[in-house]
Amino acid sequence: MKKAQNTLKRTEAGIEQKQQLLKNVETPQVLTLNYHPLSxxxxxxxxxxxxxxxxxxxxxxxxxxxxxxxxxxxxxxxxxxxxxxxxxxxxxxxxxxxxxxxxxxxxKISYVSQTFDNLSGSLQEYADQYHLELSDLLNMLRKLGFERQTFQVDLSQMSMGQQRKLAIARSLCEPAxxxxxxxxxxxxxxxxxxxxxxxxxxxxxxxxxxxxxxxxxxxxxxxxxxx
The missing domain is CATH 3.40.50.300 (P-loop containing nucleotide triphosphate hydrolases)
Incomplete structure (x- = not known):
């Protein structure tokens, strides 16, 4: 009886843990911005x-x-x-x-352009250009719905929507x-x-x-x- 109760507790604990993990996966990541107000x-x-x-x-x-x-x-x-x-x-x-x-x-001004005609290179090079940590930029892109496989694509080959999200992600990350x-x-x-x-x-x-x-x-x- 005691053994069965212990087994039941472990099973319930496992179910609760899996539900929590699933909840964390399904919880949308909220956008943030690195805004520094002035008076x-x-x-x-x-x-x-x-x-x-x-x-x-x-x-x-x-x-x-x-x-x-x-x-x-x-x-x-x-x-x-x-x-x-x-x-x-x-x-x-x-x-x-x-x-x-x-x-x-x-x-400090953060600018998002209307066009991205000269955008090219890797995400690492883009992050370096704007003095950002690559991990911060990637995290913001994930919040904006970027698929991980897109991280390896040259910026010039991204769609207009992806390039727009990249510019917004950069703007949200940089202090302004x-x-x-x-x-x-x-x-x-x-x-x-x-x-x-x-x-x-x-x-x-x-x-x-x-x-x-x-x-x-x-x-x-x-x-x-x-x-």
Missing amino acids: KTFVTVQDLQVIRGERQLLNSALNFELKPGERLVLQGLNGSGKSTILHALQGETFLISGGTVHWAHQV NVYLWDEPLNYLDVITRQEIETLITESQPTMIVVDHDTTFTEAIGTKYLSI
Whole structure:
């Protein structure tokens, strides 16, 4: 009788352990970001005008401030100059034909580009380029749904959706005070879109975002500027 009871206890313990392991596998990994908030105005833009080549892009000069916790959404038609503005804000002065951009001292910007034309090499090389631990980058990619076999693929051979997830994973991993994201939801599946939206609304980072998904921008934006 005693032997049978011990056997039953071991069996129940084994079942409980397997159920816990299964639960851990099925529990979704929550996205995180390496955000370091500041307590001062991040950037002040006064009478900004931008150009592409010799063409003036904006109908009127831009004036705005970005304060802690604010998420500015730039709105406008394709080709109106939204991406150019993001580049100009990062110090590409040849794009600026007038006005000033003043960032707070030592602000760290994390930028996600709209395009990845020059992306190539291994994940290790990519991590090294951005001074990240490869393990941190891989872990974030797994949270974004990357299959492990994809880790060995050259970056140039990845799909547009995979390249987009890679850029977002890198941005979430690197330490930053403010995020500049140019159409971050392009080529992403619905689940990943919802995860990113949840991350932003819960973490409340400071951002400037360009995206044509109005459901997303209305959910995460705190102020809007039409170009």
